[in-house]
Amino acid sequence: RDKLSHNAVMMQIPIGLEADHRGVIDLVEMKALIFEGENGEKISIEEIPADLLAEAEARREVMLDAVSMFSEELMEAMLDENVTTELIHEAVRRGVLTRELTPVFMGSAYKNRGVQPLLDAVVRYLPDPTQVENTAIDLDSDESMIVDNSPDSPLISLAFKLEVSPYGQLTYVRIYQGTLSKGDSMVNVRTGQKLKLGRLARMHADQMQDIEEAAAGDIVALFGVDCASGDTFTDGKINATMTSIHVPEPVIKLAIKPIDNKASANMAKALQRFTKEDPTFRAYLDEETNDTIIAGMGELHLEVYVERMKREFAAEVTTGAPQVAYRETIRNEIAFNYTHKKQTGGSGQYGKIQGVIMPNEEADFEFESKVTGGNVPSEYISAVEKGFKSCMARGEYVGYPVVNLKFRLEDGASHAVDSSDNAFQAAARGAFREFYLQGKPIALEPVMLVSVEGPTEFQGEILATLMQRRGMVVGTTEDAGFVRIDAEVPLSEMFGYATVIRSATQGKAEFTMEFARYGTAPAEVAEELREKWLEKKAAGSN
Template sequence: LSEAREKREALIDAAAMFSDELTEAALEERVTSDLLISAIRKATLTRELTPVLMGSAYKNKGVQPLLDAINRLLPSPLEVENRAIDLEDEDKEIVLSSDADLPLISLAFKLEDGPYGQLTYIRVYQGTLAKGDTLVNVRTGKKVKIGRLIRMHADQLEDIEKIPAGYIGALFGIDCASGDTLVAPGIRVSMTSMHVPNPVISLAITPEDYKSEIGLSKALERFTKEDPTFKTHHNDETDETIISGMGELHLEVYIERMRREFDATVFAGAPQVAYKETITRRAEFNYTHKKQTGGAGQFGRVAGYMEPVSDNEFVFENRIVGGAIPTPYIAGCEKGFRKCLPKGPFATFPVTGVKIVINDGQSHAGDSSDMALRRSHSANRIAATQPRFCPSLANVRASF
């Protein structure tokens, strides 16, 4: 109890920095819960305080205090400025209103398989979504008819007649993908795209038998559609299926779902971290590409230097003067360097944090072309920059 009182005093001291009223109440020892919560909310909305709550969803511990904190401390939809892109006005950014009488703008943000087909979770940002309405999927241009509206209570479904702005609901029978914008007919507005981080870990999986292979195929198609952070591809060199995600637990959940929902038993290999390579020092290059094929040949020379850069994956800078390389061929030079990035010379991992500067070159009136300049890159000079492993990091963005 004494430690709890000590922590409460520390909380009051931190929150009092943002409320004169709370400061006076603390001095007079008459702090109330409403006054304290009001000060914490004010600091939370300006992102100067970050409330941390302890609990376990698995053990059902601390869940209600978390929900109460969300309700008390975070902004309501009326206090948040949501933005979208007007596709008919040169992608101009517009501010949405929570007015229920305006044309509908909504976002499908999650998909899952329900007992009656695909269940699409949707948030309404503007207007009102009512049962029987016809919407337009901005990405595909197709119209969809709303047959059933659902409010979710854990695994319980409650039929409702409408979803006003600021609320979340679910739809059945809608063919769409996660991140699609659904709007009222007659307007072409798209919600700003979600930030999808790159995967940080990968697993090689192999089906146990032919039956599992069929189930695996269906599972991967479903999972990649409902979760943009889950990636999959086939490695032709090893003849393995590779799944990638945001962590070991993330992939373990999907492997368990393959077994439980699609009756697909798979064997998983050792986790492989999605390493990248980067360079550590500057190196100059001066490369000439020559090829004679009997007719028109290929010729191009590109010179410049490469150096490490910390705040971008790849930077290309053109410092050519005097027309040493014609302007139409500059894009070909950049494409040539970009083509080298997926497979580095150090350990064949993707290359990041590289700045390429071209400052000289040469072309031929008859033999130079976009393709010739594209092949005049100097990727072999990366070895002279002392490449090394780059830690795999995920950018996390918190928004209200």
């Protein structure tokens, strides 16, 4: 009640504790349920033991007081001392459906005691699938349609989980509408592929039971079906798809590298399989750093997949933090005057440009021409723009992409024979290389909006972990014993944070992270990036 803020109400009390536990007292029926047999499968209903009767009556009064808040009929029956079990069940169901009541049941998972009354309560109090309105999208009209849960309607089913088994790919499917039988033909709505169902099974943990038919509401497993998580299957009589599963954006990224060519081939197979079976797992090649990046919902999530690569696919890989995608820009306006002149025997290359490069907060790249009098022919102005734009891919300061620049072409000159598109593109690139560093460039680092949620008692520890990472708190909210702290933290400082926050809060806090903006990197970070870039340039020129 205190920590989870739930209106918890005991529906049973135990008969005996720990090793002496043998049953429960049902506070609704006021009967003792004694569980016997190896798996608690035999239930004998008896009168309440005399030594527990007073406690049972007191607990029943507490339960009735809490439950009667959801039923006026029950409240009146309590005043008339005419309470029936039907009235109690109806009031509990109302409280559960409005999420304002949490009934608590007793039992022993180890001895399988108390399972039957718990399952009865699930059926009695929780909403059944027919009370939930599921919708699909009619692809012919592109409008939402209600799925009617009828086994006689055209088939609509959703593949929600894939698993690699010794028998091949195992696809878990929930049937929302219609009936699916062994040997039926199905259509994958996403790909349009038609396939025949060879085997249909119902899963009980790791046990498999072959079945001939399944209807709306069933969850079954299919074999040999090539699909991805979130695919919709129909019988071809209806062109509709279930709304896709919500997939949150990854919060943790990791660079991986195979140790040899064999591992590289196996790693590619593994990544293809993992991205197919788990939509929250992503893999891609970072074009800026050339690293293979895997991304997921947490460090443990990625650790599991790295371990699976090694165990299931014999792909030995090394892992490391990916390089952060820094950016760079200038602080001061630069006037440029550059002539590109090259003579190679025949017609040469000639292009002269003059203008200004300036900071621009409105867009990453902007180009305008103020040339008058035709000094730079109009057909070459687009070549100047193209040349400048090509320079944005890599700056001269730290070697990362350049952002927030505006180029203004004001004047120039051309040659009737030697000027060309290539000559003016080369002039733009030369002007950028020669004058860029005069604009006092700065390095920019990606800043993430980090939201950490945890118990209020750990607020100090959470703040400390953020401050140690150059975090700047932008907001704090408290509610019912929990605190949420929003802070802007550089991405380069966030690697390994999941482990740190877990140990600092006894595993009780969690965080989400999304890109916020690019901010100026500290001088020491910029200097380190500059040194690495100069070393890389020197190595490339040797």
